[in-house]
Amino acid sequence: MLTFIFKRLGLALLVALTVSFISFSLLFLSGDPAAALAGETASGEDVEALRRLYGFDRPMLVQYAEWLFSALRGDFGESYYFKLPVASLIAERLQVTMTLGLCGILFALVTAVPLGVIAAIRPNSLIDRLALFLSVAGQAMPSFWFGLILIVVFAIQLGWLPPSGAATWRHFIMPTIVLGYYAMPAIMRLTRAGMLDVLNSDFIRTARAKGAGETRVLFKHALRNAIIPVVSLAAVQMGFMLGGSIVVESVFALHGAGYLAWESIARNDLPTVQALILVFSMFYIVFTFLADVLNAWLDPRMRSA
Amino acid sequence: MTKSLLSVKNLSLDIPTGSGMLHAVRGIDFTLKRGETLSIVGESGSGKSLTSLAVMGLLGKSIRRAADEIRFDDVDLLSANKRVMRDLRGNRMAMIFQEPMTSLNPAYTIGDQLMEALLLHRKVSRAQARARAVELLEKVGITAAESRLSQYPHQLSGGLRQRVMIAMSLMCEPDLLIADEPTTALDVTIQAQILRLLVDLTREMNMAMILITHDLGVVARVADKVAVMYAGELVETGPATEVFAAPSHPYTRGLLRCIPQPGKTARGAPLGTIAGIVPSLVGEVAGCAFRTRCPHASAACREPIPMRGDPSHEFRCVFADGALSEEGEIA
Amino acid sequence: MTDVMDPLAAEIHGPSPRQLLKARALSHKGLIFGMVVVLLLVLVAILAPVLAPHDPYSQSLMKRMVPPVFMGGSWEHPLGTDHLGRDYLSRLIYGARVSLMIGAIAALISGVIGTAMGVAAGYFGGKVDAVVTFLINVRLAMPVVLVALAVVAILGGSLTVVICVLGLLLWDRFAVVMRASTLQISRRDYVAAAQVIGASTPRILLTEIMPNVFNNLIVIVTLEMAHAILLEAALSFLGLGVQPPTPSWGLMVSEGKNMMLFEPWLVLIPGAVLFVLVLAINLMGDGLRDVTAPEGRS
Secondary structure: OHHHHHHHHHHHHHHHHHHHHHHHHHHHOOOOHHHHHHOOOOOHHHHHHHHHHHOOOOOHHHHHHHHHHHHHOOOOOEOOOOOOEHHHHHHHHHHHHHHHHHHHHHHHHHHHHHHHHHHHHOOOOHHHHHHHHHHHHHHHOOHHHHHHHHHHHHHHHOOOOOOOOOOOHHHHHHHHHHHHOOOHHHHHHHHHHHHHHHHOOHHHHHHHHOOOOHHHHHHHHHHHHHHHHHHHHHHHHHHHHHHHHHHHHHHHOOOOHHHHHHHHHHOOOHHHHHHHHHHHHHHHHHHHHHHHHHHHHHOHHHHOO | OOOOOEEEEEEEEEEEEOOEEEEEEEEEEEEEOOOOEEEEEOOOOOOHHHHHHHHHOOOOOOOEEEOOEEEEOOEEOOOOOHHHHHHHEOOOEEEEOOOOOOOOOOOOOHHHHHHHHHHOOOOOOHHHHHHHHHHHHHHOOOOOHHHHOOOOHHHOOHHHHHHHHHHHHHOOOOOEEEEEOOOOOOOHHHHHHHHHHHHHHHHHHOOEEEEEEOOHHHHHHHOOEEEEEEOOEEEEEEEHHHHHHOOOOHHHHHHHHHOOOOOOOOOOOOOOOOOOOOOOOEOOOOOOHHHHOOOOOOHHHHOOOOEEEEOOEEEEOOOOOOOHHHHOOOO | OOOOOOHHHOOOOOOOHHHHHHHHHHHOHHHHHHHHHHHHHHHHHHOHHHHOOOOOOOOOHHHOOOOOHHHOOOOOOOOOEOOOOOEHHHHHHHHHHHHHHHHHHHHHHHHHHHHHHHHHHHHHOHHHHHHHHHHHHHHHHOOHHHHHHHHHHHHOOOHHHHHHHHHHHOOHHHHHHHHHHHHHHHOOHHHHHHHHOOOOHHHHHHHHHHHHHHHHHHHHHHHHHHHHHHHHHHHHHOOOOOOOOOOOHHHHHHHHHOOOOOOOHHHHHHHHHHHHHHHHHHHHHHHHHHHHOHHHOO
16 A cells, blocks of 8 residues: 555656646747736846846756746745735635635535435436436536526525625635536436446345345445545546636636636736646645545555555 | 245246346245255246245346245235335345355455344344354354454455355344355355355254255255246256156256266266257246257147146146156166 | 247347447437537538628627617617627627537547547557556646636637647547557457457557447547537636637627626526537437447446
């Protein structure tokens, strides 16, 4: 188990490095960071001076290496726009995004898992078809549209919820739903498929032959086995939540890391963008790693391997 | 005469399929006394497993069950509700299955699963359940029983898992054990051990057993009574020794010709075969199901066939002597 | 035995595999609905010049914010006009072109890339597989929306840029599924047989592997097309996708956002058509999967 963890960690690190390198080179394409820094009114000489000052005239690999070593020490440079250290900027914004992400995945699990279990108990019934239809419909709905509809209905027409901002817990309800619903279909389908599969297993027949009631068979015997891949799927989906947060945070004007990403890109704030790409990918890597570990831990067959 | 423990009369099982109704089991009768071992013999698809599942009430939702009577001791199993059946299963009637590799839950320890079998039906403490689990593991011949309790199924071999299954089925001291091909998936040497174990246990606990198998060799060693099934029908029943010595139905004779029998099979002589394949049981099925492969079949075989012979040894054939006169001595 | 055929001895005949497939396809409601809707929208896109009542680009300052016919407007502009006086219905119709084109071409590009990588990894194994798997992991770790936004911001938001960016980013599922399918097929006996008789690698890939992974490929193509369409809509909504004046449904939602309070249809309609298109494509993809591999169902 330990070698497994170390191998995965090493791989994860390599992936993170590659991602940061690719994104650095992509941003390097953006033309002239010196011009962006100097602003529109600067003269050619000023831009040139800035270029030499910040070292933008050096070869890309050198610049990347310098960025990387600083990053390893936690220094991601200074935001062109905010004139603040990028690291603290992101750290502050992350709170909102992490809260949103966690609520989103919890919402998805709490709705999708029971639905999947019920659909599996009564395959091809009305509830099963409804659940499947909802999952297909859910995957087809553009998240920004869904968010706007919710705002129109619940904030404007009904006035139950606030349309934007992040002041109270009520502000998080709609964003949570919009962020979470996209993960629901996959979780529901996996739960359903897993349960159907497990319910056909021999050991379920054994449990019934022992005289166990249906509830016990369903939860203690079947779900315990079927849920294993679902847990790791949820962890992976959590990793994707950050990407989805960009749209959700813009629609609901929540000042989290996703919103910061959109702002920084629109403003050509390269250090922030570069750092955010790394942070987002690190989250994905961490959560998929967690997914693997959870998977191995929940399944006794893999634990002792 | 003591009342039988299990009585099944005219059991039929139908399965709706896309191309019509499959008459998987048609008109089965058998009885079982306490401490008696009945072996149901037949090839794949003969309906023997379905019959045992029907008794236990473990049939799939789509299978339709009909019978004149299915009685276990004083309980009418036909009309019993789910609660009654749950109380009986694992408690007074137990069942073990063919695939030990997949019959145990991979997510829980052996100990957990053993104890559950007892705790479901008896109000005892976990410590008491644990002690009984150890006791039974030792009884089925598993060494280091205490440490085994915390092991997971995947850490045990097939033979060990089957022993655990047997131990699990005995936790509540059932009156009846149904064993559906318990040794088919195991190595030959292990097979003999498991069978020996089952025989010893049934004798020791005065437990009735229904042993389902396609292996005639197993039957000879273990059973008091034999019921031979073919394509959903019971073609011959009777005491094991009699059925082996004087098989009355052409199918039974065909089966026995397929295996070498010491003293009867001549050295170098070819073993018999039964030509043909099992018929489709979808749609109207009347008459003797074996007629498509029986060398003595006639037009009369399409009509409903009566049971012949005396109540202790019956067989179903148009010929009063089971076409024995047409064949002469068995080779 | 008599002359009359004994019903018990009758042979069991069944329909051929092709007939079974056809029967399954025709009775699969989701597949039929999906295909019909997609075909309808493709027709709308192709026939846009004929169907649209006006030029989607022509602005008219005098006719700004004309209400739709159900809110007191006229049939000249059935869905009203937008803030620049352009006919809304026409923009909606031409928007179908943008979505479908982006979806199809991006799916094609990513399909070619991903399939090549996946099949190579599955068939050749070893170092090739290791490299491809690593690349897939890198791609999966990259936040797609973020990177797409950044690249579009750098290179400017045109149709071409958006298509290329999406095409170069969405190949991961192709690679994963094609790799898995190819691994499975490569181990089959008929591939070994072809190798033994000396068939060349390209020939084996073409005649043995591709026909058998084709089913999976089609399903993934539809799913990634839907994915691309949704992504483009999101990018355009955020202002970093297709740029005005090009009519993109995502852009139209963004443009309507500010007037959402009083004219909610500006936001509802383009989103609804997006939803219907993506739903139809997904139903098609799921239907294809169900029909070609029914064992995967309950």
